[in-house]
Amino acid sequence: MAQGKMGASMTSFFLILLLTFSGTENEKMVHLAEAKACHKVWNCRGYDRCRQDCQSRFGGRGDCDLYTAPPVPKQCFCAYRC
The missing domain is CATH 1.20.5 (Single alpha-helices involved in coiled-coils or other helix-helix interfaces)
Structure with a gap:
């Protein structure tokens, strides 16, 4: 039992x-x-401007790329929730 x-x-x-x-x-x-994360990319106009634009437009975090080839302009990578 x-x-x-x-x-x-x-x-x-x-x-x-x-x-x-x-x-x-x-x-x-x-x-x-x-x-889900979304991304936007545009020409970088400075690190501070990239962060501000990404925050104001999409509520995300923006960073300029650190390394690019000389003829290619730096890019602002903006990551945000969508």
Whole structure:
């Protein structure tokens, strides 16, 4: 009789554990779907201007590229949530 109760309690514990972890995975998947990032690129007119323009236009974070070939103008990369 004691083995029957122990088996039933282990099964119940396993099901509760399974439901707990499966619920958190679904929440993470929905959260990741909401956090999509978009990007815009334009000619950089200075680091401060790039940051300000990106923030004011899209509510994002802008950075000028650090390394470009001499004939290519620096680019402002703006990342924001869309």
